[in-house]
Amino acid sequence: MGASRLIVAMPKGGSGKTATAVAFARGLERACKRVLLVDLDPQGSTTAALRADSSPGGYTACDLLLSPETPFAPLRVAPYLHLVPAPSQTIALEFEVQALNQLAGPVTVRAALERVASAYDYVICDCGPSLGAVTYNALAAGPILVPVETTRLTVSVLTRLTKVVAQLRGVAPGAFILGYLPTRYTAHQTESREALNALRTLGGRRVLRAVIPQSTAVARSLAEGVSLFDARYRASQAPAAYLAAIDEVVSRLEASHG
Ligand SMILES: Nc1ncnc2c1ncn2[C@@H]1O[C@H](COP(=O)(O)OP(=O)(O)OP(=O)(O)O)[C@@H](O)[C@H]1O
Ligand SMILES: [Mg+2]
Numbered sequence: 001m002g003a004s005r006l007i008v009a010m011p012k013g014g015s016g017k018t019a020t021a022v023a024f025a026r027g028l029e030r031a032c033k034r035v036l037l038v039d040l041d042p043q044g045s046t047t048a049a050l051r052a053d054s055s056p057g058g059y060t061a062c063d064l065l066l067s068p069e070t071p072f073a074p075l076r077v078a079p080y081l082h083l084v085p086a087p088s089q090t091i092a093l094e095f096e097v098q099a100l101n102q103l104a105g106p107v108t109v110r111a112a113l114e115r116v117a118s119a120y121d122y123v124i125c126d127c128g129p130s131l132g133a134v135t136y137n138a139l140a141a142g143p144i145l146v147p148v149e150t151t152r153l154t155v156s157v158l159t160r161l162t163k164v165v166a167q168l169r170g171v172a173p174g175a176f177i178l179g180y181l182p183t184r185y186t187a188h189q190t191e192s193r194e195a196l197n198a199l200r201t202l203g204g205r206r207v208l209r210a211v212i213p214q215s216t217a218v219a220r221s222l223a224e225g226v227s228l229f230d231a232r233y234r235a236s237q238a239p240a241a242y243l244a245a246i247d248e249v250v251s252r253l254e255a256s257h258g
Contacts, residue, residue: 002117003036004253005142006124006178007109012157013129016147016183018045019218021126023242024145024249026227029081033121036074037083038064038113040138041128044086050077051225052085061087064112065134066096072116082120087134098133105171106140113141131164139165140172143256145249150185150195150211158202178252181245183212210245213237 008021018041025037039046040061052075059073064084074082087093100108113123127135144165148158161177168175180203186192192214200207212218217236221228228239 002114003034003120003123004250004257005113005117006122006249006253007127007138007142007144008124008147009127009135009139009144009161010146010148010157011129011131011135011161012149012154015129015149016181016212016218017041017129018049018126019222020145020147020181020183020212020242020245021046021124022049022222023218023228023238024246025081025122025124026229027243027246028122029078030227030229032080034119035081036116036120036123037077037081038123038125039084039086040109040125040134042087042090043128045222046126047083047085049222049225050075050081050083052077052083058085060085062089062093064116065093065108068112068115074116094133097137101133101137106137106168107172109134109138110141110172110174131160136164136168140168140175142174143176143178143253145178145181147181147183147212148199150182150192150199152191152195155198155202176256177206178256179249180207181210181212182207184214185211186214208245208248210241210248212241212245 008017010017025035028035038061061084063070074084077083097108117123125138127138165175165177182196182199215236215238217233217238233239
């Protein structure tokens, strides 16, 4: 069977998409699952967080999406963790995918992932903050995990995202929101508690039970290029919170496979 796909998306900057995509990849890798992480964000934060800056002319998300004839050549970050680095020619990619969306519907990312999925247990895509052609196409590629920052709840962004996903289902039945993951939670801040309550009211059972705390370990692990599950972050609550989130997401993925 091919890999389970997971598209990490939320059209708002700083929601914890990259932190989540990287923590999920590291957590699954740690459990000896074969993981492919695809960095679809031109900002390349995931690529940087894995200390895997692609070499000039190296294989990137542009090749994965637009050149099926180019041999698949992900970077090997760890024995069980491979990475397709961020797209190099962002504007060209955005234009080409936009044209493909109009021509054939949003099937480019899905087709690309299906080509390479057999070598992995999980394929995780980190999307950028803009709801452009590439993100739109990626949303159609599989179950979507939506990290939601619990500071100022952006109801309008969530409404927009759910509308886009609902529209997409017409052309891509696989597009659905697997779950909302509350991130950057600070229990002693009223604003954070209110945001979490509002998200639970709005998202109901789609909201995961796991809540990712605001934690310097998360920011440091991204900045230092070290797995969140490294011993140095042991004192933090964030690794356990991410492991709980991974368990929930894996169960939901298994349930969605029927
Ligand atoms: N749980 C957390 N605790 C503390 N800092 C966090 C947490 N999650 C993310 N951050 C920090 O917040 C910033 C934004 O997080 P991240 O890059 O994961 O968001 P993003 O949604 O991917 O943003 P973008 O839309 O720009 O790609 C980063 O500096 C990151 O280190
Ligand atoms: Mg990001």
